[in-house]
Amino acid sequence: MLLEVKDFGIEFHDHDRPERVVEDLDFSLDTGEILGIVGESGSGKSLTGLAIAGLLPRKKLKKEGAILFEGQDVLRMERSALRELQGDEICMIFQEPMTALNPTMRIGRQVEEALRIHHKEMDAAARKERALLWLRNVELEDAERVYDSYPHELSGGMRQRVCIAAAMVGGPKLLIADEPTTALDVTVQAQIIRLLQRINEEEKVAILFVSHDLSLIRQISDNVLVMQKGRLVEKGPVEKIFSEPREEYTKKLIAAIPRVNLDE
């Protein structure tokens, strides 16, 4: 098992009263699997993604349970050990490709950054070659020009492709995608979804796909978790959840999907 989340919970301590935002979460993710987490805003799905990527602040919140990545507990490991995983084994892409890239740094340097940290044996030429390879692999035309561009010179869709390239460049085993298509328009959304599926097949990278959009989850995921108010409502293979939802909440979510799907 690549990733096992056991009795996981998050409690915020930045107000007078502690607030539980995630509770008793249990799930696991296999190598090469795509797991969707669906839920409305406030369901704790994004926080769960951030916790697995080791990006939750250490202060002001309490984390319970365990997040085992290849048997190592992400929540309890040393910071330096965690940083070894980040960008190399576990990578993340975010909702806003417009702001997720540093505006004053060229794309090339940002895509190469994970290599610079985790593969010190690579020289500049090797890094550039690897970065260009990935820029082409995420279907960016004119990768060389993109390599020398700044983020503001690219469209939203192109930036999200850049983010995917920057995440995949180190050859991770797990890619956490937090609402990666929410900020993009529908046609670009479909392209990014297909890109992620292709990368999943070719690179055997497991994907944790976090979204509020059940129809997207249905397109991409093998298995799905339904979350509500920090708790797990239902989990199972995606088709089973759609054909025989057991919980009321899941039924409501499915009923809320618009009948006419313009993508298909």
Add this chain to the structure above:
Amino acid sequence: MLLTLLAVGFVVFAAFEIIPGDAAVSRLGSNATAESVAALRTEMGLDRPFFVRFFSWLFGCLHGDFGTSYSYGMPVAGMIVEKLPITLCMSLISMLLCIGVSVPVALFAAKHAGSRTDRGLRSANQLVMAVPAFFLGILLSWLFGMVLKWFTPGGYVSYKKDFGAFLAYLILPSVAVALPKCAMSVKLLRSAILAEADKEYVRTAYSRGLSTMEVLYRHVLKNAMIPLVTFWGMAVADMIAGSIVVEQVFNIPGLGRILLNSIAKRDYPVVEAVILLIALVVLLMNLLVDTLYRLLDPRLKEEQG
């Protein structure tokens, strides 16, 4: 830019027209007879109408001739060329000190934001900011000169004689000029860094496995410095003005000395030239700031074509 300089020249010229006092009187002393004053006025060309004087001076400036000092009897251009390196060196050292000290201190304060050290630093900062440069100069001079006896107060070595010793004597006055600016710049940079640290690209950087220091140095610092460039540009102008006052405290014969003397003696060719020079430096700084902006922020390059 030329227009601005012209306007500055005109205003200074006009100011001397308005303030009481006469170059001829101050040269001959208050006991001089009315006839001898009138004769000297004619000799100096002071009896001509205001605009005639202004334009003949302007014409001279355009040919690189800034006139002759009334009180020193030397060409103004030569005097300035001799004193300029002193004030310029001092301002340069102050600027380097200001940036060189404030960047690491601000990074440190931002990294430990909210801690006790950060709070202590902030109070110290507030205190330093409130102290004027000349007073700081007096304090430093007292502390290092009288108490610690590290140097002779009021001592000075010409840069022509021994450049190393000259720089050594400039360090304390430069510190006095730089410290208040430095404190201000720490305050601004600290909050700029904290504002940048909340942005999403910072989280992306962390997700690649960078440590906090790496994130700050590689990603945050450059972005946080963009708003500071304007401040530093203005600070240079302030530091030159500050140097003029602090030079008096440390008894350094820079531009400040001749400027103050010349104002007292109504030696207006000198005052004109020094002020024009300062205006020119300020304008050049503005130009430099604009260029730096475009270098630091690629988004601006686009807009300017």
